[in-house]
Amino acid sequence: MLMIPAKLRPGDTIAVFSPSSPATATAAARYRRGKEYLEAKGFRFLEGSLTGRRDFYRSGTIRERAEEFNALVRDPNVRCIMAAIGGNNSNSLLPYLEYEGLCKDPKIIVGYSDVTALLLGIYAQTGLTTYYGPAVVASFGEFPPFVDETYTYFTDIVTERLTLPHTLPTPPQWTDEFIDWNSQDKAKKGRVNALLTLHPGAATGTLIGGNLNTMQGIWGTKYFPEITDGTILMIEDSLKDAATVERSFSLLKCAGVFERISGLILGKHENFDDMGTGRQPYEILQEVMGDVDFPVLAEFDCCHTHPMLTVPIGAKVRLDADAQTVTLLEE
Template sequence: MFSPLIKGDIISIYSPSKPATAIAKARYERGKARLEALGFTLKEGSLTGKEDYYRSGTPKERAEELNALLRDPHIKMILPTMGGTNANSMLPYLDYEAFQHNPKILVGLSDVTAILLAMYAKTGLPVFYGPSVASTLGEFPPFVHYTEQYFKDLFLRSLSIPYDMPIPPIWTDDRVNWLEKTTEKTQHPNSWITVQPGIAEGRLIGGNINTMYGFIGTPYFPQIKEGDILLLEDTSKSIAVVEKNFAMLKLHGIFDKASAIILGKHEQYDDLGSGRKPYDVLLEQLDGCAIPIIADVDCCHTHPLHAMPIGLRVRVDSTNKQITFLENWFS
């Protein structure tokens, strides 16, 4: 399927939505430097440094930037600069056959959910909900040190299966120090939350819920199967939007098929004074369905971040707050 990255391998970078190389250049350069320090050769996409107000280019321009990287046989991994809002507009123009015939380690989060799930739906190849160059790898220490270590554990060496996902000792969703370091970020002691106990095994599927809203029900959205484990996360949303998005999944019948749910930490969540957490809203939508649910997992917009394999089998033991990868993506 894939092979572990080694020094000298080419990692390519593209801008599927926000023009991070223009509007967050300092953070982007930090992320690039971190990858180069690991010994990788970087190949930047054609939209690097370009900006069209809220995006890096038109839908076709952004798709062609990614297509050129998908078609390059020398590239081992493709990372986004960051997310945004409009990656779903690229989906009709992407070269799915190129990914199918020349697989690469395709990683991203947030708005990149649209590209990841579409690629998986069209090819059946696993993709990875994980770091982007600017927003994740451009973070400051100490948080980025854990993210980098997890990146190395997952992609730079053969994985020992079963693999238990670690819980980092600290986390933050503090928004200071986005471009330049001005003060120390708030460090929270870390833990995951057992919302409903139990154990389940199944195919991991999911990503950013607000992004799913833009293409669910289309041919680019994977068919949810009985027994799937859902990975769900979001950022900077109010409880009202969280309810809307959970209800969307319910109305599509997705919760009826899930065997367990993993909720990522919600960065900068606004409970609108209700005191309710995202998992409280989720439980309302589940109507008493007692599947295992584990919440506040470090796999999304907060720091540190640990990547997760979409399309491969995992085990969720919410009672003991454990997530275990059961399939290796290296051949």
């Protein structure tokens, strides 16, 4: 049975956790900017136990990272647990999370990229709606105007002002400009936004998705939600090359995913390396998929680019590739 956490209210506590990369230590200035941004919006802010810590490529040992998260689950004052950033090893935590605690006190769990493993794993194990959306360092450490748009899209979904049905907006501009976080002191340059219809049609179903590269770390396990005829699959990736993207899309083909889903949403790809092909990820996807009979919408904005939409995993949505819209019908 689907569980929906209580909506976020002014004065509620947002807690940060570091499930993989030690970004609160390696990008301390950006972390402080994100923390101060959320505090300025009227939220209390609680730092997880690994804030400012690092263990080489990660924030702490597997057990330390799991306990940081579990401690926030047990804290009744925490209403939203937000990742600092992603990384590569969030899937290591899944056997050690306190799922029963989340069932007793459902909270908003939000993050993206490598945090996909936790969002999907928690949803699969508990039925709790989780949120593919912003992270403290990566998203709220950004500069205006993109940080403000990301914040609006986040609060549109997780606060009491959400009314259904709700059509997710298409941001007027987007960016994947690279500026080193430790030297960035200004806004990134925006580009005019446009979505792409790869296959026409419309479908209604349960949204399952996140970072495709991360999904491969839990594929075929009990932490990966079942993909059925009623699934609207959302996938995105970042900093990959054409060969890697083809391999990832081909996993979906070989696993029969394209034979089961009702619709597909492909997010923008941050700083894609086309390896001299001149081809974009959506063109590689078209080649791998072949002829399909479901709607496919590409260049969606719930991904590694700015600004970022927030999407509830497990929600009932309507994908209309002709109108280029994704509408939340039920959480």
